[in-house]
Amino acid sequence: MIPTPHAVWADIERIRAQAPLIHNITNFVVMNNTANALLALGASPAMVHAPEEVEDFVSISSALVVNIGTLDATFVAGMKLAMRRAKDLGKPIVFDPVGVGATAFRNRVSRELLTLAAPNIIRGNASEIMALAGLDAQTKGVDSLFGSEAAVEAARRLSRAWGSVVVVSGATDYIIRHDQTATIANGHPLMTKVTGMGCTATALTGAFAATNPDYFQAATHAMAVMGIAGERAVGKQAAPGSLQLNFLDALYHLTEADITERLNSAGA
Template structure:
């Protein structure tokens, strides 16, 4: 195996051995999808968003994932408490700014949460990362209107300002920490036809961040696994419905040979 493949596979083995608890405050559209993906990978999901108990779950968890896909006042209250608690405890925080740039509410919520507790990793599509960096770009609902490469400069600026890793999803995934950049070219176009695949990527990043203190490596490995499993799923049957099932199967059945044979990544 290549050194990158071996390091990635070591992380997968650690997730399977430790089954880290990943606390998710995520949107209603993807809760089932992301919970099943975490289970298939080997992690343990907690899908808890009530403000009254999120701090207790964060205390138990190994990582916190916050996704603003279906915002309301109750969700935001839970996010505030959970992120503050995770920051106090030194637990990794992964933030997904779904649809930021689309409405003032999303912009204001994102600005508030980032100021309250800067995340360790942010993952979004190109439009979301550009909007988050300047909060003046527009998104098409939750979909990107830009290619991932167009957001690299915004990602670098955001990474420096917040001291975090920034992941830009797209045909190529860019993982950025300051001047350090890795690119993952794995994946399949059909993944864009399945609701919540980006949110699933964020959840998987949470699992890798739970067991790897190098958050750049954690995000890099998670995005590679996401892309490889998408490719493997599409080879079984290239249709959206079956892709969801076969993606979970690919996560569950992933082997070091599949990683080494299919990994398509490089540093810039």
């Protein structure tokens, strides 16, 4: 499937019209960034991880985003309850295996979560996707030591194993569903100098999944919007601090003309 500007824009219009509530169990580093990005896109964020209330929040949310960036026992307990509840209710689940492959604890938790409730969409960098697929991939904390193209076969393996759409982020984003592939080549290298941009991509993917039940299409459109907004933000001023602010403004002011002008995609 080759994404079209019209289809991407239609998803953005649905998000802005519906303002879906996106339940995020995410890490302390990015909570503010991802909440503001969801608001700028047109969605409504909830940053809730306490085991005592996650099931209630899942029940009123349109999608669940789980990000394992800053794990502890309380977070893990909340993730398990929320993912089980979302699966029972048929709510879309987007999973970000931040730093998987770096520690035994992180690896074990990731396997437990996948087994408990296979996500509809998994998004990570090449090292994370390769480690999650069971390959002996090297990591540098939460950073990838591989280009996204190196993880395409691992992404296919993951997609077949769990039935998930798998997104490999990088200079080119690969979106995989079984034998189906889309690529998005938008974005800018400066985005790697701002913490949490990958986590933001995952959160935005939750908003697209909340309003588009074709999760392959939803994930592809989310990565396109992420990259295009990043390009527009860098165009305003090429510096990391400014990028954070300009990225939110770019999301908020994004138009169909921006997507038509900039979308760089392919499909197979």
